[in-house]
Structures are given as C-alpha cells and as structure tokens.
Amino acid sequence: MVFALRDPQRRGHPRRMTTESTRTLAAPARDAAGPERRRLPLVVYVLALGTFLMLTTEFVVAGILPEVAADLRIPLAQAGSLITVFAVGMIIGAPLMALLTMHMSARLTLIVAMLVFVAGHIVVALASDLAVLLGARFVTAFATGAFWSVSAVVATRAAGTAAGARALGIVTAGGALATVLGVPIGAFIAQATGWRGTFWFLAVAAAMATFFVARLVPAHDGSAPATSLKTELAGLRSRRLWLALLACATTTGGVLAAYSYIAPILSEQAGVSASAIPLVLTGFGVGSLIGTILGGRFGDDRPGLVTVLTPAVTIAILAGISISTGEPAMMIVLVVLLGLFGLSANGVLIHLAVRASGHAATLGSALAVSAFNVGTAVGSALAGAALSSPLGIHGPATIGTVIVALTLIPTIALAVLRRRDA
Numbered sequence: 001m002v003f004a005l006r007d008p009q010r011r012g013h014p015r016r017m018t019t020e021s022t023r024t025l026a027a028p029a030r031d032a033a034g035p036e037r038r039r040l041p042l043v044v045y046v047l048a049l050g051t052f053l054m055l056t057t058e059f060v061v062a063g064i065l066p067e068v069a070a071d072l073r074i075p076l077a078q079a080g081s082l083i084t085v086f087a088v089g090m091i092i093g094a095p096l097m098a099l100l101t102m103h104m105s106a107r108l109t110l111i112v113a114m115l116v117f118v119a120g121h122i123v124v125a126l127a128s129d130l131a132v133l134l135g136a137r138f139v140t141a142f143a144t145g146a147f148w149s150v151s152a153v154v155a156t157r158a159a160g161t162a163a164g165a166r167a168l169g170i171v172t173a174g175g176a177l178a179t180v181l182g183v184p185i186g187a188f189i190a191q192a193t194g195w196r197g198t199f200w201f202l203a204v205a206a207a208m209a210t211f212f213v214a215r216l217v218p219a220h221d222g223s224a225p226a227t228s229l230k231t232e233l234a235g236l237r238s239r240r241l242w243l244a245l246l247a248c249a250t251t252t253g254g255v256l257a258a259y260s261y262i263a264p265i266l267s268e269q270a271g272v273s274a275s276a277i278p279l280v281l282t283g284f285g286v287g288s289l290i291g292t293i294l295g296g297r298f299g300d301d302r303p304g305l306v307t308v309l310t311p312a313v314t315i316a317i318l319a320g321i322s323i324s325t326g327e328p329a330m331m332i333v334l335v336v337l338l339g340l341f342g343l344s345a346n347g348v349l350i351h352l353a354v355r356a357s358g359h360a361a362t363l364g365s366a367l368a369v370s371a372f373n374v375g376t377a378v379g380s381a382l383a384g385a386a387l388s389s390p391l392g393i394h395g396p397a398t399i400g401t402v403i404v405a406l407t408l409i410p411t412i413a414l415a416v417l418r419r420r421d422a
Contacts (some may be wrong), residue, residue, distance in 0.1 A: 025310040042156045043216040048174030050114065050209050055175035056146045056182030057121070057202055058086055063187040067195040074128060085134050089141025089394045097146035098366035107217040110151045114210040116143035121203035141246045149366035152350050154217060156361075162300060165351040169296010172347035176292045180285035184278075222412045240417060243410035245371040248349050250363035251311055253375030254404030255342035257383035258318055259284070261396040262335065269393045270324060270331035280332050287339030292347055299348030304415030307352070309344040311407040317341060317402060322397035342404075345411075346372070352414065379403055380381075399416055 061068070061082050069079040101109045118138030127133050152168055159167035186198045193200075248409050258265065266272040267279060292308075299306045317338050350368045357364025379400065387397025 040167055042171060043047075043158050044155045044170050046209070046212045046216050047155050048171045048177075050110075050147055050151060050206075050213065051171050051174035052149060052178050052182060053202060053206050053209060055178035056186060057085075057117075057140065057199075058144070059178060059183050060198060060202075061086075061188035063183050063193045064190040064198060066189050071195060072128065072133075073132055074130060078130070081130075082133060082137050086137050086141045086144075087377055088374050089138040090145050091370045091377070092145075093142030094149050094366035094369040094373075095146030095363060097142055098149045098363045100267050101150070102362065103144060103300050105219060106150050106154050107214070107219050110147060110154070110213050110217055111210060113143040113147040113150070114206055114213060116140070117147070118203050118206045121199045121206065123166065125199040125203065145366065145369055148369045149362050152354055152368070153361045154352065156354055159255075160414040164355075165299030165303065165348050167257060168298045168347035168351045169293050169299065170347075172296070172350065173289050173292040176288040176343070180282060183280075193355030236357075236360070236363070237334060237377070238356045238358065241353055241367070241412060243414050244349050244356055245367055246354070246355040247307065247311075247408040247414070248346070248371035249375035250407040250410075251314070251349070251375070251377075251405050252343065253379030254311075254318065254400040254402075254407070255314065255338065255379075256376045257379035257400035257403060258321060258397040260336070260380040260383055261387070261393075264320065264393060265396065266328075266331060266335070270328045271326050272294070272315060272328045272331060276328075276332075280335055283332070283336040284339035287336045288343055291340040291342075295344035296347040299345070299351065301402045303352060304349050304411075304418055306348050307345045307411040308408065308415055310341050311404050313341045314338065314404050315401055315408075318397050318401040322394050322401055325394075354402075375403075 063075055065079050068082065070077045072079065098112075102110075104112075117140055120143065123136040124140075125131055127136065151171060155167040155171045178260045186201070189201050190198045220352065221349065236292040262281070262284070263277055266277050267274060287384045295306050295310065317334055321334050321338070324334065350365060351365045354361045354367040381397035382403075386399045387393065389395055391398055
C-alpha cells in the first residue's frame with residue numbers, strides 16, 4: 001500500500017498493487033519450497049556415504065574376528081575388545097568433539113574427522129600390537145562421533161526446515177546400508193586379501209569421500225550462529241532434547257538387544273538352517289534401509305505419528321520373536337519386519353534432538369549419537385545376561401520388548417508437547 005501511494009503511476013490502483021506485491025513476495029517462497037520437497041541437495045547423499053563408511057567400520061570387525069584373532073594370536077574374546085573400545089569411543093567422543101570443535105566451521109570439522117578416520121585405518125592396517133590397534137580404534141571412534149554429529153546438522157540445514165527429517169532419513173540410511181553392503185563387502189575383502197585389506201579399503205574409500213565433502217559442504221554456513229561453551233551447555237536445559245535422547249537410547253537398545261543374538265535365535269529357537277541365516281540378515285538390512293528412508297520421508301509432516309507408531313509395532317514384532325519356537329518361516333518374516341520398523345524412526349529422533357537443542361544443534365546431535373551407543377551397550381549386555389536366566393534363548397527378544405516399550409513414554413510426551421504448542 002505504501003509503495004502504491006508513492007508511485008504516481010500506481011496511485012489510482014492501490015488495491016491491485018497490493019495484490020500484485022503480495023503475489024510477488026509469495027512466489028519465491030513457493031518456488032523455493034517446491035524443489036526442496038522434490039529433491040534433496042547432493043551434499044546430503046555425500047554425508048550418507050560418509051555415514052555408510054563410519055558404520056561399516058564399526059560393524060565389520062564382528063565379521064572378521066576369527067581372522068584378526070588368528071593373525072594377532074590372541075583369543076576371540078580379546079579380539080572382541082576392538083568392538084567394545086569403538087563403542088566406548090563413540091559414547092565419549094561424540095559430545096566431547098562437539099564441544100572441542102564448536103568454533104570450527106562445519107566443513108573443516110568434517111574434513112578433519114575424515115582425515116583422522118583415514119589415518120586411524122592406516123594404523124590399524126599396519127600395526128601388529130593389540131594396544132596400538134585399540135588406541136587407533138578409539139581415536140577413530142572419536143572422529144566418527146564428530147562426523148556423525150556435524151553431518152546431521154549440515155544435512156538438516158542444507159535440506160531446509162521442510163525436509164530436515166527426510167534428509168536425516170537419507171543420512172541414517174547410509175548407516176543401514178552398511179549392514180546390507182558394507183559388512184559383507186568387508187568380510188569378502190578379508191577373505192580375499194586378509195583382514196588388513198578391509199581396513200586399507202576403508203581408508204581409500206574415506207579418502208575419496210573426503211574430497212567430495214571438501215567440494216560440496218559450504219565453507220561458511222550463514223544459518224549457523226556463533227556459539228560459546230555457555231550457549232552450548234544452555235541448550236541442554238531443553239526437556240524436549242532429553243525426551244528425544246531417551247527415545248534414541250531405548251528404541252536402539254531394544255532392537256539391538258535381540259539383534260545382537262539373532263543368529264542363535266534363528267538357529268536354536270526357530271530352527272532356521274545355518275546357510276539361510278546370512279540371507280535373513282540381509283533381509284533385515286534391506287528392511288532397515290527402506291524403513292529408515294520412509295521414516296524420514298513421513299517424519300517432517302508427522303513426527304509424532306512416526307515416533308509413536310514405529311515403537312508400538314516393534315513391540316509386537318519383538319514379542320512375536322520372543323514366543324515363537326520351531327517356526328522358521330514366521331521367524332524370518334518377523335526379523336525382516338523388525339528391520340523395517342525397528343530403527344526407522346532414528347532419523348526423525350535425531351532431527352527432533354537437533355531442533356530441541358536450539359543454538360547447540362551440534363551438541364544435541366552428538367548426544368543423540370551417544371544415546372544410540374549407550375542403548376546398544378546396555379541392551380546387548382542385558383540380553384546377554386538374559387541368556388543365562390530361565391528365559392534362555394527367548395531372553396534377548398523379551399528384554400528387547402521391555403526396552404522398546406519404554407520408548408513410548410518419551411515419544412508420547414513429545415507428541416503431546418507438539419500438539420499443545422500447535
């Protein structure tokens with residue numbers, strides 16, 4: 001209206017000018033939103049590639065433990081410490097690295113994390129002393145935690161507020177893809193070239209991914225406000241953040257409690273043949289990949305529905321696994337469904353944690369990574385203890401059912417808070 005009154009050529013048509021101005025101002029917003037919903041930026045898929053490599057290195061050791069133990073001449077249990085030390089490094093390293101790198105740009109943090117990742121794998125590929133291997137794995141876990149934390153924030157900002165959960169669904173799907181492709185490929189390379197060849201392969205692949213990260217991640221993110229340690233820690237006062245973190249821990253802990261012992265569950269409890277177990281695990285991985293992508297796609301518009309429905313369905317699936325005996329076909333279907341639903345809300349939960357953290361988004365993302373690993377460690381430990389209880393082989397899935405049921409408490413609370421705000 002003001003511009004119409006000041007323009008002598010438009011003075012006679014103020015109403016028309018106002019309408020045209022409104023349309024002109026609204027058009028860019030619609031144009032920006034349209035492509036955002038149709039296609040995610042390429043950097044999101046590069047970050048998914050990095051996540052794929054990070055999760056592959058975390059899980060691949062389990063598939064090559066006999067080769068590692070034989071080469072180092074140590075017991076299997078001692079070689080298994082390479083898995084444990086990585087999980088501990090992730091729990092500690094993710095939030096610690098988020099604080100230490102808060103004055104670095106996201107691009108520089110990601111590049112440094114990838115370079116440390118490459119160096120750690122080279123050390124593992126060359127070393128023969130277990131202490132050196134453990135140290136390299138621990139440092140690599142720190143770098144992994146830093147990459148995960150920052151990549152979640154970068155992906156969210158690159159995709160925009162309307163597609164943040166969808167972008168994190170893609171990034172998280174990179175981790176799911178690690179169980180489908182990364183671990184089998186790593187095991188195949190170990191059989192062909194020795195277990196050290198697997199780590200050489202990961203080092204080379206990570207070096208190539210570093211190049212794309214350097215090219216595609218913007219050097220300066222204008223949407224990221226400057227923060228201080230006080231500001232970062234102030235973000236921890238958000239109750240929504242802690243509800244999201246609790247859900248991260250319980251949903252992952254419950255699913256991994258059962259999945260950690262899925263091989264004996266399939267063979268001893270259901271009677272699935274040993275030759276079919278790898279195919280069943282592949283089915284779980286494919287289901288997890290699809291579920292994570294779908295969870296992210298629906299999580300932007302209906303986060304409450306996704307974060308409440310998926311654990312509810314997972315409870316029923318785990319309960320079915322815990323009571324099934326001597327039904328191989330039914331067990332196979334349940335395991336694939338567990339992959340489809342069990343972890344499909346993880347990307348949405350990370351997105352909720354990042355949003356609830358405010359200016360401390362990177363720290364919120366880092367704490368989500370730690371929460372996932374805490375849940376995994378606690379869930380698998382309780383499941384192992386349940387094997388020695390009267391529950392026996394039915395124990396892991398039973399424990400998983402109880403843990404996932406706890407997820408409904410924080411997710412329903414988050415949904416209620418969201419509805420109240422609306």
